[in-house]
Amino acid sequence: MAINAFQRLTLAGAVMAALVGCQTQNDSASAGTSKSNHVAWPAVHSEVEQDPAIEARIDELLSQMTLEEKVGQMIQPEIKQVTPEDIREYHIGSVLNGGGTTPDNNKYASVQDWVDLADSYYYASIDKTDGRTGVPIIWGTDAVHGVGNVVGATLFPHNIALGATHNPDLLEQIGWVTGRELKITGIDWNFSPTVAVSRDERWGRAYEAWSEDPELVGQYAGRMIRGLQGEPKSDDFLNEDHVIATAKHFIGDGGTAKGIDRGETLATEEQLRDIHGAGYFSAIEAGVQVVMASFTSWEGTRMHGHEYLMTDVLKGQMGFDGFIVGDWSGHGFIPGCTALDCPQAVNAGLDIYMAPEPEWKELFASTVKHAEDGTIPMSRIDDAVRRILRVKLRAGLFEAGPPSERGIAGRADLLGAPEHREVARQAVRESLVLLKNSDGLLPLNRDMNVLVTGDGADNIGKQAGGWSVTWQGTGNKNSDFPGATSIYDGIAEVVEAGGGNAELSQNGTFKKKPDVAIVVFGEDPYAEMQGDLTNLMYKGGAEADLNLLKSFKEQGIPVVSLFITGRPLWINRELNASDAFMVVWQPGTEGEGIADVVFRNNDGSINHDAKGRLSFSWPERPDQYRLNRGDKNYNPLFPYGFGLSYADKDTLGDELSEAGLKKADTQEVLELFNRRPLDPWGIEAVGAENDRAVMNSNTMKTSTVTVEAVDRNEQQDARRVVFNGKGAGHVALFADDRQDWSDYVKANSALSFDIKVDKAPSAKTYLRLGCGSYCASDIDMTEGMRERLAGAGWQTVTVDLSCFPDAGENFGLAQPQSEYITQVLRPFTIYTTGELDMSFANVKLMKGRAASAMISCQ
Incomplete structure (x- = not known):
């Protein structure tokens, strides 16, 4: 996809100019700009142009709607807190389900359960009795690496892994699969993609970012939007195989002080534009219909209440004509606001309050009151509702009928379909980054006696990471991922097919001394906030995994480490204790994609080469918190773009410095x-x-x-x-x-x-x-x-x-x-x-x- 001249300036020039020295590992290096001295933002031309017929229909609808009906379009409750009768009574325009929230709180809710609930909301929303206008509802969900809330869905590697593929075409395919599997459940709106540019990997959402580099994020964002929504100006756009997409979180969520989620973004306005804005330029160009506001602050102002950035920049200078949705009561963080009373957010440009509280009806009432007394001008109410109706009309929801009658809805046989899983398996293969390969140990022959061990070897929940069945990705069993394959499953299949033997061991013991030990270990699942770190030392310096690696070295058994992680971490000790070391990120449900690369074919030829290349710089020390391509004094252990292929000679050795942060015997x-x-x-x-x-x-x-x-x-x-x-x-x-x-x-x-x-x-x-x-x-x-x-x-x-x-x-x-x-x-x-x-x-x-x-x- 071509980018305009301004984007070339901001995406390429930023690497050579704006990035240099602007975000070093010194957390105090923050500079603000005077609010009276703003910079120019690009005018982005969306390929989804305004349709005069749609605009005329919006005018007609607005003339018919009561104030209460308009405000109802602006309130988004969580499905645990809202009934179909509430939808009808309060004219609710959208609902969401949070991570791990399911119909009837049933983790194992069937596809039909999801569709039935969507139908019940739809029928309540279009009820025209008592003079109601009857606007169809939309349902939003976080399908950030596949439809993570639905058992049996295809789960892709997280974004950090996809960044390592450097394959924008693959991103579009992943968007298409994700949209199809969402449509199966009756849901028509995805809170994805995250287009953050992560600048400090202590951030617990770093794995939701494709890269530290704005150029790659800019390339990817538009392609993912096209995969989710379809191609603008074609019959493909928002048809039965596609969903409404959301670019999030506007803006600067990857650049907070100390990587603290929901913190203050450290950036000048030029850096905010050139680094953190990169994904929004291509997303808007590709026709993204929704932008989600960030929890972060910039220059002391919460983004949910930032009129300059939401209204003047995003809607004004950049020409975004869809709607802005809030994030999980984010409006309640604005000074002077509560989660149930916040006219400031709407006046600043927020169009939909995300309101998961049980008491969301109080927010409805307070917003009506503020509109009646002029605190929120009616022009602002009408603008918000116009934007919401525009998106719904573009999506064809007024003619689509109930979710159960839309295309592939209810087709449980297509959830996790083989063609979907094959796309995910390709993503796994192309994302693997080989950091070390002493004496060309990899790829392995299949006719070997292979020991597979480590707590990630046969643990699909661990390899899937956060946003997988549950919000944080914790508490899951392999049986919670029907149709998936663990990393061990994939290894066992190819080894046994090649005449070898694969033994699974939980603690590193074995019946027969193996020819090689494959140790699968790494970070446990986490999601936003709960994944934030204070430093980049792997598991705070805990040595259980390290001792397992060393135990094989002491026995003269070659060690292949497969590292599960959502970010670059300080792993010098583990690298020294390994003969080969491959970063497998959080590969999702298709663990067999790893065996595709780690093992040769039966005839000894290379099956799939190691193709992944880092889209994040890898730290040499655990205190290299802000380590980004283009920084002054850039000194990573592995630079941006690094990754060995099987033809490369490895010179890393086993003598990396192990002088990390001092660790007390027990924590205070x-x-x-x-x-x-x-x-x-x-x-x-x-x-x-x-x-x-x-x-x-x-x-x-x-x-x-x-x-x-x-x-x-x-x-x-x-x-x-x-x-x-x-x-x-x-x-x-x-x-x-x-x-x-x-x-x-x-x-x-x-x-x-x-x-x-x-x-x-x-x-x-x-x-x-x-x-x-x-x-x-x-x-x-x-x-x-x-x-x-x-x-x-x-x-x-x-x-x-x-x-x-x-x-x-x-x-x-x-x-x-x-x-x-x-x-x-x-x-x-x-x-x-x-x-x-x-x-x-x-x-x-x-x-x-x-x-x-x-x-x-x-």
């Missing part, structure tokens, strides 16, 4: 739950009938306990627990293996957690800490919850570990000298037989805090 603060349970912890609930559930989606339920992910300060950063009083029940953080806390007990530590009690306990309630089914210590929390916590909002509770009574010879927190001390399986448990409604967040262990704890036994 050990986090157990921060927005989500942190490895190795999970959440379980046990009911009165000894019925157990492990939390692997947004909700879980037993006979007496219900647990739900809820928003406190950020999206789903807390858990609400409701005990129904029909018998005993508990909710707990748990691990599969006992964790040794002896060092923390000796260091006078305290357990700390944030808690909100909305309904006081009706029976005895205990805070429990235990090492297994018959090994626990309880502290009675009943009176404290009733008298100090109930109705008091969020409170922080700290408990001296020594206050937990001795629970027997295997568990003696009150006896620090005991040799049987503190083998912990469940560090935080709430147990009761009565009714209780509470929420918790931020569970952690803190050294030296026992004496000052709220509950202290010092």
